[in-house]
Amino acid sequence: MLFNSIDFAIFLPVVFCLYWFVTNKNLKLQNLLIALSSYLFYGWWDWRFLSLILFSTIVDYSIGLGLLHQKKSSKRKTLLWISMLVNLGFLGFFKYFNFFAESFADAFTLLGNPIEPTHLNIVLPVGISFYTFQTMSYTIDVYKEKLEPTKDFIAFTAFVSFFPQLVAGPIERATHLLPQFYKKRTFNYALAADGMRQILWGLFKKVVIADNCAELANQIFNNHTEMSGSTLVLGAILFTFQIYCDFSGYSDIAIGTSRLFGFDLMRNFAFPYFSRDIAEFWRRWHISLSTWFRDYLYIPLGGSRGGTWMKVRNTFIIFLVSGFWHGANWTFVIWGGINALYFLPLLLTNKNRNNIDVIAKDKILPSFKEFSQILTTFSLTVLAWIFFRAESISHAISYISGIFSTSLLSVPKIPNASGVATTIILTIIFVMIEWAGRDGQYAIEKIGIRWKKPVRWAMYYAILIAFLWFGGKQQEFIYFQF
């Protein structure tokens, strides 16, 4: 079920009413309702893969209980490994089997022994990378004794399958989300109203900005050989906004929806395109994944302790794995590698934590220095996104070569495209709103909060009307494929 669909517009109020009006006297019943609705939400897409989530849930729940009773270190480690093997095994099979088969065949061909790769007709279950990482965080935290294993199977099922964030995150830590299922939830007006506001803003980002940018970016990327250098730059910028608004829009809807049910999800984006360097960008982009890798991979590997070689190695590992997490394609690995190269100089010169505050705090505009830093970081990001969006490495290289041509200074032109000017104007307005609200959790959190109700409501109506007026052709969320 897509957040931007009529199905969800019916599903959400129904679940909301059942949750607060029918099951609110009984915590177990509320959790059961969440679990069942989440399974319905997921099964709407493909019911067959529900068995995968259920299996993963049972395995990690049982291993959690096993860890509770097991004090012997070697046996505890074995249990942890079983969980890792099951979760990563599913992920590896469904997501990476064909990729590895092809890569091995290519390697053999390069060595002069051409072989035919075995192809399996595998459908990638939506959101597998997200819920797999979420359940793994539970087992790891229980193993490290940071978290008491749960005995409440319903609460655990609801935690694993919690529908607002099931298919595209934020990837929650068990230590943060699971305890919320044990506590009685009471309806909180301020939280619910804030949730509604965040849902509205998330839908605007997705439907108005991302979907419109997608139509143009797709056209440019799919016909890049026919486009001028300047048009290719425009295409890369449009994709840059598409992916941000698509993914952060989803996160906003997920967080807002959770608030309606009395849950607090972690923040996933913090205005990343206003970052002054790449290190800051990575603290603001897909925060739930970055911190997951930091806590469960980077730090166990030694983090930034140790010598220079260790720092370089660990940085590359975390960025390459992060790239590979996004998809079974070398383009994602290269994207990760490029970001590692961007990040390393800052790490090695100890400048990776130079910019941790809100940019231009209490000022209307950034200083010239800040502006040039933002522009540089943004340009580097745009360049890296080309690899992320391209179908193959050769596609990305050909795209970049196309940019650096004599037509780079020409006026961008997308043949037979409509709504280019509208999309650009809307994106500029969007950036201005984001800038104005950059000290909040999301752009319109604080904007207008002190305004009188009629003016504030007029703003909400304006967003709704923009949503209906300029809404692009409905597209799936990009991160569903991950």
Next chain:
Amino acid sequence: MVWWKTTRIYLLSILVFMKKFLLKTFIFGAIFLFLLIIKKHVLPYYTGDATFMTKLEDFDSKSKKFNTVFFGSSRIHRHVNTTLLDSILNDYNISSYNLSVAGTYNPESYYLYENFIDNKTNGEIKLAFVELQALYQYSENNYETTKGSYWNTEKYLDYSLNYIENSNYTEEQKKEMSDSYFKSYLYGYYDFSIFSNITKVALNLTKVSKNGFDPLESKMSKGNSALMKRWNDFRADTSALNDRIKATLTPIAESKENTYHLNFLKNLINKSKAKGIQLIYILPPRLTLEHYKELVPICNKLPSNNIIKLNDYNKYRELYEVKYSFDIGHLNNEGANIFTTYLAEEITSKIHSSETVSN
């Protein structure tokens, strides 16, 4: 009824608890619904299509006063060369404007025409032509568009549903069609892109050719690659044209006419007559057999002074020739001029028989 008392107390306690949230959500939603209703019913009839708006603006701004208008789809918009028509019919003082819009379906053309004559009551219009079209299954891409829904008022939704009910379509097709027309009606409420048309026209972004005639071939020669593709694709394989020829040669007299459609058309003729306008429907060439099955029986029941049939392959052979074609359904520049010439001949005969338009 203890259970009911308990439930009531329980629900009331929750309602009190969530009163503020529920009330505000309700008020917010109600205001928005009100805005949607206002939007649907307040905008003038022509705002649904930017080309039509531009044409109408052009029509009104010309110092020359027109006494003849054309309504229909691209088959009129791209084929009726008004300048040529006026020159051929010079003796009859015909001064025509092509108000057709590409991609206009039944009942859009009827809706536009009816609203046009309701709003143009100065008596200058003497002759009007409307393309005869069948109502058919909307594609999903069409019914959720501004263009596909703006005409869908309560009156015209009623027309569509009655048309479908009285048609020869299968029960399954009827259900699907009714659903799609109803969805399109609802879409008309929450479609805000209608304001894009107003913006486009206000910013002068839409252009109109001389007296509303806009041939496809001329448009293509200005570098429109999509049209060029259509031109080339048709020339690469012209076999589909044979089916269109067969469609016009197939006897279809036994088909039952849609009485609802027929009565609607007759009522429109009478309404026009009351305003001093002779309304003539045009049955265009190169339609599919399915469409002719719907339309030929209707043509046979309409008064002869109110119908021009230009579909007969034996009589209008050039209209089916590849060299005069743009694509499967449309003619090129030369073809459009031939079409206009034939149309002029037919109009002459109608004028002679009815003497509606006089010097």
